Amino acid sequence: MxxxxxxxxxxxxxxxxxxxxxxxxxxxxxxxxxxxxxxxxxxxRSASCPGGWNLINGRCFLYVPRSMSWARAELNCQSMGANLASVHLAEEYHGIKKMIEDKTHGHPQTWLGGSDAEEEGVWLWNDGTRFSFSYWCRGEPNNDGWQHCIQMSYGDNKCWDDTKCHYHLSSVCAKKI
Known part of the structure; x- marks a missing residue:
């Protein structure tokens, strides 16, 4: 003993x-x-973010691979206490692209939370933050046939494109810590 x-x-x-x-x-x-x-x-550490979420620039981001319309993707994010992601800095956008690439080993076209559905040419983030940064592809946004929602990772430059909101794409949700 x-x-x-x-x-x-x-x-x-x-x-x-x-x-x-x-x-x-x-x-x-x-x-x-x-x-x-x-x-x-x-x-x-992402102890301040829920499991599966990634800490980027002081916010939590989640890649959702399931394809949905922009509106369904936003509702899905809201069900998790988030919104489709707004982007405010180039470094933030590159962090989001890297997060998606790490999960998919590619660059799928993916919904962000920007829309000009309220007024053509007036882009707003659905989380209410100021639309002060953009990463549009050359010639975009062009509203080619009623395009009102932002997809990322478009074309060779993996930039932003306005596209039709009923298309089914993967999405990125974001929420504050």
């Missing part, structure tokens, strides 16, 4: 020593710097 007690105490002491040697520093974006005996490791 004494041997078992001594063994338990030794294990507890080793665990406490190891725990004391590790420290974490977390920033506002969920990045954690783990310091272990002079070594530094930076880990992108």
């Amino acid at each position: 004494k041997t078992l007690t001594v063994f338990a105490l030794l294990c507890a002491m080793m665990a406490l020593t190891t725990a004391a040697a590790l420290s974490e520093v977390k920033d506002e974006h969920g990045t954690v710097e783990v310091i272990q005996e002079g070594e530094h490791h930076v880990i992108e």
